[in-house]
Amino acid sequence: MKKFNELVSLAAATVMAVSMIAGCGAASDGGSSDTFKIGAIGPLTGGAAAYGNAVCNAAELAVEEINAAGGINGYKVEYKKEDDELNAEKSVNAYNTLKDWGMKILVGSTTSACSIAVSENTKADNMFQLTPSGSAEDCVKYDNAFRVCFSDPNQGIASAQYISDNNLATKVGIIYDSSDVYSSGIYQKFTEEAAGKNFEIVSAEAFTQDNNTDFSVQLQKAKDAGADLVFLPIYYKDASLILTQANTMGYAPIFFGVDGLDGILTVENFDTSLAEGVMLLTPFAADATDDLTVNFVKNYQEKYGEIPNQFAADAYDAVYIIKQAIEAKNVTPDMSTSDICEALKSAMTEIEASGLTSAKMTWEANGEPNKEPKAVVIKNGAYVSAQ
Amino acid sequence: MNKTKDNLITYGIVIVAYIILQTLAVTGILSSHMKGLLVPMTYYAVIAVALNLCVGILGELSIGHCGFMCIGAFTSAFFSKLTEASIPAAPRFILAFIIGIAFAALFGFLIGIPVLRLKGDYLAIVTLAFGEIIKNVINAFYIGVDKNGVHFSLKNAMELNMEPDGQLIVNGAMGITGTPHNSSFTVGIIVLLLSLFVVLNLINSRDGRAIMAVRDNYIAAEATGINVTGYKMMAFVISAAIAGAAGVLFSHNITTLTASSQYFGFNASIMILVYVVLGGIGNIRGSVIAACVLYLLPELLRGLNTYRMLIYSIVLIVMMIYTWSPKVLEWRKRTLGKINLPWKKANI
Numbered sequence: 001m002k003k004f005n006e007l008v009s010l011a012a013a014t015v016m017a018v019s020m021i022a023g024c025g026a027a028s029d030g031g032s033s034d035t036f037k038i039g040a041i042g043p044l045t046g047g048a049a050a051y052g053n054a055v056c057n058a059a060e061l062a063v064e065e066i067n068a069a070g071g072i073n074g075y076k077v078e079y080k081k082e083d084d085e086l087n088a089e090k091s092v093n094a095y096n097t098l099k100d101w102g103m104k105i106l107v108g109s110t111t112s113a114c115s116i117a118v119s120e121n122t123k124a125d126n127m128f129q130l131t132p133s134g135s136a137e138d139c140v141k142y143d144n145a146f147r148v149c150f151s152d153p154n155q156g157i158a159s160a161q162y163i164s165d166n167n168l169a170t171k172v173g174i175i176y177d178s179s180d181v182y183s184s185g186i187y188q189k190f191t192e193e194a195a196g197k198n199f200e201i202v203s204a205e206a207f208t209q210d211n212n213t214d215f216s217v218q219l220q221k222a223k224d225a226g227a228d229l230v231f232l233p234i235y236y237k238d239a240s241l242i243l244t245q246a247n248t249m250g251y252a253p254i255f256f257g258v259d260g261l262d263g264i265l266t267v268e269n270f271d272t273s274l275a276e277g278v279m280l281l282t283p284f285a286a287d288a289t290d291d292l293t294v295n296f297v298k299n300y301q302e303k304y305g306e307i308p309n310q311f312a313a314d315a316y317d318a319v320y321i322i323k324q325a326i327e328a329k330n331v332t333p334d335m336s337t338s339d340i341c342e343a344l345k346s347a348m349t350e351i352e353a354s355g356l357t358s359a360k361m362t363w364e365a366n367g368e369p370n371k372e373p374k375a376v377v378i379k380n381g382a383y384v385s386a387q
Numbered sequence: 388m389n390k391t392k393d394n395l396i397t398y399g400i401v402i403v404a405y406i407i408l409q410t411l412a413v414t415g416i417l418s419s420h421m422k423g424l425l426v427p428m429t430y431y432a433v434i435a436v437a438l439n440l441c442v443g444i445l446g447e448l449s450i451g452h453c454g455f456m457c458i459g460a461f462t463s464a465f466f467s468k469l470t471e472a473s474i475p476a477a478p479r480f481i482l483a484f485i486i487g488i489a490f491a492a493l494f495g496f497l498i499g500i501p502v503l504r505l506k507g508d509y510l511a512i513v514t515l516a517f518g519e520i521i522k523n524v525i526n527a528f529y530i531g532v533d534k535n536g537v538h539f540s541l542k543n544a545m546e547l548n549m550e551p552d553g554q555l556i557v558n559g560a561m562g563i564t565g566t567p568h569n570s571s572f573t574v575g576i577i578v579l580l581l582s583l584f585v586v587l588n589l590i591n592s593r594d595g596r597a598i599m600a601v602r603d604n605y606i607a608a609e610a611t612g613i614n615v616t617g618y619k620m621m622a623f624v625i626s627a628a629i630a631g632a633a634g635v636l637f638s639h640n641i642t643t644l645t646a647s648s649q650y651f652g653f654n655a656s657i658m659i660l661v662y663v664v665l666g667g668i669g670n671i672r673g674s675v676i677a678a679c680v681l682y683l684l685p686e687l688l689r690g691l692n693t694y695r696m697l698i699y700s701i702v703l704i705v706m707m708i709y710t711w712s713p714k715v716l717e718w719r720k721r722t723l724g725k726i727n728l729p730w731k732k733a734n735i
Contacts, residue, residue, distance in 0.1 A: 044692075045693055045696065082689065083689075085649070086649060088643050088645075089640075089641055089650070092641060096418070096420040097686075097689055099419045113647075114643075116643045117641045117642055117643045120641075138565070178526060178527065179523075179647070181560050181561045187543070188544050191545055208523065208526065
């Protein structure tokens, strides 16, 4: 018996050794110098797959469009996506895989924690990183990292200002996800910004991803405290349950959300009439009527069979922003990763981009975008501009 | 004699693997993808060794070992973040190890006090709950430091009332970001060798035989005067401490440490248990190899995109059948038994 155990371990050790050497063969120096190699990272499997797929699909769509139109400065773009399963450790692995493939510019990671972990590596390699949707403050703490979306603090501050400026409410209740970086980040900044504004926070109740099915306690507390507006800095799946349960208990305040609420009209088995009057700050609405959005939504839907959300819009913009920055500095693919990064870094603070998520975007050297948040309200099952 | 040789083979495998991989890494033959996988491989091997001590040698099922890893990760990352400016990297990392290991052992001890007195599967239930609780508790912690000292809150970061120059260290669900990147493959291998040394020597010692006696026959062990609870406690605390060491490596390898399910939850603990079961319960060397192979596998299958999940599970099933099915064992005996390798003769 013992002998066979040893044989097994010997066999396993051999397998390990062989698999490692097999892994080594993949190394390449990114030699081909006539294409720009752009990589994207996001959760393509698991619970957050909707976000990762949206980012990776939209980036792919943008790359295909660019190639069809002749590439960037005449150079074609090569594109590759990798899965990180919403796991920072795997995200770094995905980054290393893409680096072996020869990636020179990174669009990613999709989510905040992964993006922060990867930025540690892009900083070490001095690779240009543009995260479409990594919204936590620390995502862009290094000078080689920029983002397309609003940061969490910006969303919290903008929401508080919007509620105050438009006199939407005097008493505000908050329901947020304390186990989620995005949600608790917005909540913190919203609360800080609310001090000294013309409304008062009367209840702030948390839930976690382990108990996100019953919100009656949180809603009851907001109701008892007399909140006439409930702020929901959360993703749309939980929000759809909150709206349904609020309706059941006959509580009808104004519900105000941020960009995570985008997508609420697509939730299966959700009575969209309950979302009437819900307000949200979002950079992108899929049924906007400008040509850019209409074309994007049409092409995306044709190719992937679903309506793109704001993650997709951010990623689509990200690829075009990179194109614009490359053109501004006449970057060529034969430059080293580090030289490309330096050129793009300085280009980012100079360009003024126009895309799906804003007609006018500029960047500070610290990586934060300057763009106006758009408030939309849901009327007759569609987003309508609130102003 | 035989056991010593067996242990030396285990150390030898680890050292040879280290030398080969390190040479490949230094000469630049190893891809960056593989280089990035080396450190995670070592800490998963370390925690698999720890869990095997608990499951295989002590015979108590623990399905919350990632909870101890979580404790080790957070306490050590907290310490490193706090003293990043004041202590140089090498002594700070050693101190971080001591702190992470000590806290994980302490929690192992606290959990052991009530549970290890009981017979049956209570440890599994309690460690399962512990793993989930610790994750949620840490998610609610807000700890900051300014010149007035340490501030603590369970509500939110604003409640800390810190001075403007204060540094927020643990930020609720956002966890600890910016832990210094100290873990390296060499450190990981040293930790793995040390934990192998501790576990293998424990198994071959008087205490280890007592622990295995408790596993094999509780009543007989008690009747011969073995302090059953004491030995159970000893093995469990050592196991928790080694899991804590894995946590220290973990938190100093990636810079964002969040107490979320994918790292420290129930599923993560089960994954470690899978490493142990497929490597062979009670077979320490098997745990190391299984942890490395099973961690590498999904990464090496990246080229197959989403199919890798499918293949990974098929490999798990095949491995399980190959290692444990009586029919297959018989078949292996018939076919492989005919091959007489010279160094095998000693065992026959």
